[in-house]
Amino acid sequence: MHSRKPFYILVALLFIAGIASSIYRSVEHNIPFFPGEQVQSWAIDAKVSFNGQGQPAEVDFALPNDPAFEVLVENASSPGYGLNINQTEDQRRAVWSIRQANGQQSLYYRVTLVPTGKTKIKAGEELPSAKPYSWPVTELSAAEQIISEVWERSASNQSFAQQLMAKINDVNQSQNMSLLLASNTPTELFVRMLNTKEIPARIVNGLVLEDQRRRQQLDQMVQVYHDGYWKLFDVNNNIQGREDNVVLWESKGNSVLDVIGGTNSQVNFSMLQDTRPALSTSIDMMMNAQDDWDFSLYQLPIEEQSLFKGILLIPIGVLVVVFLRVIIGIKTSGTFMPVLIALAFIQTTLLTGLIGFLLIVAFGLMIRSYLSSLNLLLISRISAVIIVVIFIIGFFTLISFKLGLSEGLTITFFPMIILAWTIERMSILWEEEGPKHVFVSGGGSLFVATIAYLAMNNSLVQHWVFNFLGIHLVLLSVVLVMGQYTGYRLTELKRFKPLAGEK
Amino acid sequence: MNFAWPWELRRKGVMNMNQRNISYIGRYNPRKFYKRVDDKLVTKQLALANDIAVPDLIGVVDEQHKIEDIPQMVANRDGFVIKPAKGSGGKGILVITKVHNGCYYKPNGHEVTPAEIYRHVSNTLSGLFSLGGKPDVAIVEGLIEFDPVFNGISYEGVPDIRLIIFKGFPVMGMLRCSTAESDGKANLHQGAVGIGLDIATGKSLHAVQFDEPVKLHPDTQFPLDQVQVPNWDTLLHTASSAYEMCELGYLGTDMVLDKKRGPLLLELNARPGLAIQIANGKGIIPRLKHIEAMQGPLMPVADRVAYAKKHFSTDSKF
Numbered sequence: 001m002h003s004r005k006p007f008y009i010l011v012a013l014l015f016i017a018g019i020a021s022s023i024y025r026s027v028e029h030n031i032p033f034f035p036g037e038q039v040q041s042w043a044i045d046a047k048v049s050f051n052g053q054g055q056p057a058e059v060d061f062a063l064p065n066d067p068a069f070e071v072l073v074e075n076a077s078s079p080g081y082g083l084n085i086n087q088t089e090d091q092r093r094a095v096w097s098i099r100q101a102n103g104q105q106s107l108y109y110r111v112t113l114v115p116t117g118k119t120k121i122k123a124g125e126e127l128p129s130a131k132p133y134s135w136p137v138t139e140l141s142a143a144e145q146i147i148s149e150v151w152e153r154s155a156s157n158q159s160f161a162q163q164l165m166a167k168i169n170d171v172n173q174s175q176n177m178s179l180l181l182a183s184n185t186p187t188e189l190f191v192r193m194l195n196t197k198e199i200p201a202r203i204v205n206g207l208v209l210e211d212q213r214r215r216q217q218l219d220q221m222v223q224v225y226h227d228g229y230w231k232l233f234d235v236n237n238n239i240q241g242r243e244d245n246v247v248l249w250e251s252k253g254n255s256v257l258d259v260i261g262g263t264n265s266q267v268n269f270s271m272l273q274d275t276r277p278a279l280s281t282s283i284d285m286m287m288n289a290q291d292d293w294d295f296s297l298y299q300l301p302i303e304e305q306s307l308f309k310g311i312l313l314i315p316i317g318v319l320v321v322v323f324l325r326v327i328i329g330i331k332t333s334g335t336f337m338p339v340l341i342a343l344a345f346i347q348t349t350l351l352t353g354l355i356g357f358l359l360i361v362a363f364g365l366m367i368r369s370y371l372s373s374l375n376l377l378l379i380s381r382i383s384a385v386i387i388v389v390i391f392i393i394g395f396f397t398l399i400s401f402k403l404g405l406s407e408g409l410t411i412t413f414f415p416m417i418i419l420a421w422t423i424e425r426m427s428i429l430w431e432e433e434g435p436k437h438v439f440v441s442g443g444g445s446l447f448v449a450t451i452a453y454l455a456m457n458n459s460l461v462q463h464w465v466f467n468f469l470g471i472h473l474v475l476l477s478v479v480l481v482m483g484q485y486t487g488y489r490l491t492e493l494k495r496f497k498p499l500a501g502e503k
Numbered sequence: 504m505n506f507a508w509p510w511e512l513r514r515k516g517v518m519n520m521n522q523r524n525i526s527y528i529g530r531y532n533p534r535k536f537y538k539r540v541d542d543k544l545v546t547k548q549l550a551l552a553n554d555i556a557v558p559d560l561i562g563v564v565d566e567q568h569k570i571e572d573i574p575q576m577v578a579n580r581d582g583f584v585i586k587p588a589k590g591s592g593g594k595g596i597l598v599i600t601k602v603h604n605g606c607y608y609k610p611n612g613h614e615v616t617p618a619e620i621y622r623h624v625s626n627t628l629s630g631l632f633s634l635g636g637k638p639d640v641a642i643v644e645g646l647i648e649f650d651p652v653f654n655g656i657s658y659e660g661v662p663d664i665r666l667i668i669f670k671g672f673p674v675m676g677m678l679r680c681s682t683a684e685s686d687g688k689a690n691l692h693q694g695a696v697g698i699g700l701d702i703a704t705g706k707s708l709h710a711v712q713f714d715e716p717v718k719l720h721p722d723t724q725f726p727l728d729q730v731q732v733p734n735w736d737t738l739l740h741t742a743s744s745a746y747e748m749c750e751l752g753y754l755g756t757d758m759v760l761d762k763k764r765g766p767l768l769l770e771l772n773a774r775p776g777l778a779i780q781i782a783n784g785k786g787i788i789p790r791l792k793h794i795e796a797m798q799g800p801l802m803p804v805a806d807r808v809a810y811a812k813k814h815f816s817t818d819s820k821f
Contacts, residue, residue: 329520377567377625377629378625378626378629378630378631379629428631432594433693486519486521486522486525486526487509487519487521487522488509488519489519489520489521490506492512492519492520493506493507493508493509493512494506494507495714495781496507496512496519496780497505497507498711498714498715498716498781499507499512499515499517499785499786500507500511500515500517
């Protein structure tokens with residue numbers, strides 16, 4: 001017998017590939033593992049206002065640039081203005097322009113942000129350089145004194161910055177510090193002192209997110225370079241580290257808002273927290289990414305998508321049938337007829353489906369028993385049964401419509417050719433083996449169809465088979481392994497019981 | 504508890520369906536030889552060519568318009584059998600034991616009109632009884648005059664002898680007797696009595712109906728421990744030589760005893776069922792393993808039969 005090794009390797013590969021691609025999908029595209037999962041999103045309105053002076057005006061406004069948040073939707077409203085969104089060196093900026101701006105001007109930018117959870121900010125390839133600040137003569141010695149004092153008590157960029165921030169925020173300030181703070185803002189002072197020791201640091205603008213807040217301003221914060229990452233310090237509030245509710249609106253040390261041809265410019269933010277389905281959020285973001293090589297079904301038109309939602313359920317039904325036949329040993333009439341019946345059940349719902357199926361088959365059997373006495377050729381007899389099945393379905397649909405039972409209308413989802421064959425086979429079974437066998441094998445089929453339906457109708461299963469296509473590789477590997485099962489079926493344990501008992 | 508533990512069954516060497524399909528049928532029965540057993544007409548022709556006794560072939564109906572020739576075919580016979588060439592599980596077999604005034608009668612005395620025979624054959628040709636609904640032909644065979652030695656063992660039907668032939672060795676056998684419950688059919692799942700037979704002697708070992716041990720035939724009250732199949736050696740030889748004929752390693756042979764002609768080969772089965780184990784009260788795996796472990800060239804039929812008689816004999820369980 002040839003080696004089974006390649007087979008098991010194949011199965012293992014399929015299994016691992018399936019699991020891995022599902023995990024990749026979940027991690028990379030944020031597809032939630034469970035249906036109905038919600039994510040928080042933030043709708044942020046930025047209102048840029050300035051006074052026009054009757055001359056051309058150009059407004060250059062930084063757009064949020066933070067790996068911790070992904071832009072889901074953004075739009076700008078600015079009647080009469082030309083708008084350009086520029087992308088320069090990782091920084092996106094909106095540039096509004098107009099030939100003549102008179103009086104109070106308001107420009108709006110609205111964005112919906114979704115947290116990604118990537119709050120660590122990696123520094124670029126080349127090490128940012130720090131330009132030492134040249135202190136005014138009056139401040140020089142005070143600054144140097146503090147810097148060397150803190151330097152002594154620190155070990156790294158980070159600890160130096162920590163100590164420094166603590167010192168700046170110290171309630172019992174030294175005279176040196178008071179002197180420096182008189183002419184520098186705490187944030188400026190912090191950056192300047194860091195730069196003096198050639199530690200890269202820069203001022204960034206962050207927005208603290210809080211539900212239903214209006215007229216908020218950006219906070220100046222400081223990013224300090226440490227071991228390949230930018231660490232965030234909020235000197236004004238004496239907070240070190242990144243909190244989940246902070247968006248770095250501008251993080252390259254540039255200005256947030258430049259207005260040419262206007263005065264008294266300012267920007268205000270208002271924000272609203274929102275929950276939205278995690279799945280559709282992820283899909284929207286994938287669509288935004290516009291990746292041509294992303295093979296996902298979401299790119300199909302909605303109609304094809306819903307078609308595939310049905311088709312992708314078939315492997316689940318097939319798996320159920322394989323399991324119930326190979327491992328449990330239930331007999332069905334027709335190998336995969338139960339899957340087709342289960343597919344119909346999904347359209348009709350279980351109870352309506354069962355009743356409809358029984359009605360059609362019962363009426364079909366009655367008509368078939370008449371046809372059998374006509375001595376027809378098999379092909380034309382089955383054709384006659386198909387046509388009669390269509391009549392029956394039409395009849396029941398009409399009746400239920402007249403009675404106002406909308407469930408009855410779904411009976412049309414039953415595959416007619418399958419029904420006709422079922423009726424034909426059951427009728428033969430009835431003649432040859434008696435009604436008992438008809439009920440046993442028909443009951444077995446309906447039982448398997450019901451189990452398959454319950455599996456296929458499970459919302460978790462439906463979510464997985466459509467959104468994680470890797471699952472189908474896992475199903476394939478499981479089916480292949482079951483094809484190797486040489487053990488006893490559950491029903492055989494009962495059947496062969498007499499052989500096990502005696503010694 | 505109604506269920507056996509799987510390891511108990513394994514220890515007893517009970518073969519299960521999945522194991523049969525993968526380890527025996529899949530491994531020892533090459534697909535290309537299936538036609539030799541799935542088509543009873545081919546089987547019959549092969550058997551005739553190999554000097555294996557089979558029931559008379561009266562005629563073959565392979566086209567709808569030839570159905571009308573049937574009355575002529577069977578004109579001077581008391582009884583006949585119409586069976587589909589590709590039927591399975593005994594489906595579509597029509598047995599006529601009496602012809603009277605142009606009317607036909609089944610063994611239970613029910614009348615069959617010529618029209619019903621036409622329809623039956625027409626259905627057969629359309630593939631109603633064949634696997635997968637493939638078009639089929641109907642075989643008209645002579646009726647077997649079954650050996651009176653089995654009188655009282657079977658009810659309304661001919662008992663047949665099923666032997667499992669593995670790589671040419673008879674490994675297990677049983678006698679299948681119809682009952683009122685099985686409606687004259689010899690299929691165990693329909694209620695026929697299965698009697699396990701000793702390979703060495705052809706004597707009954709154990710009997711079951713619906714998987715439960717029985718001592719007497721439920722209809723005739725015949726004591727089932729008294730059964731002795733006559734012509735046992737001829738039977739073993741005929742069945743074993745079917746291996747050369749069809750080249751299937753794991754084979755079921757169905758035979759009947761004719762009053763005049765002795766054992767006749769009825770049909771071969773490439774997928775014999777597992778009920779024979781229950782009828783014998785014994786798992787078949789140890790015997791199959793025994794044969795699988797054997798080395799050397801293929802023995803002639805007589806040696807194989809002798810070998811099997813020596814090694815696969817069991818004590819009666821009555």
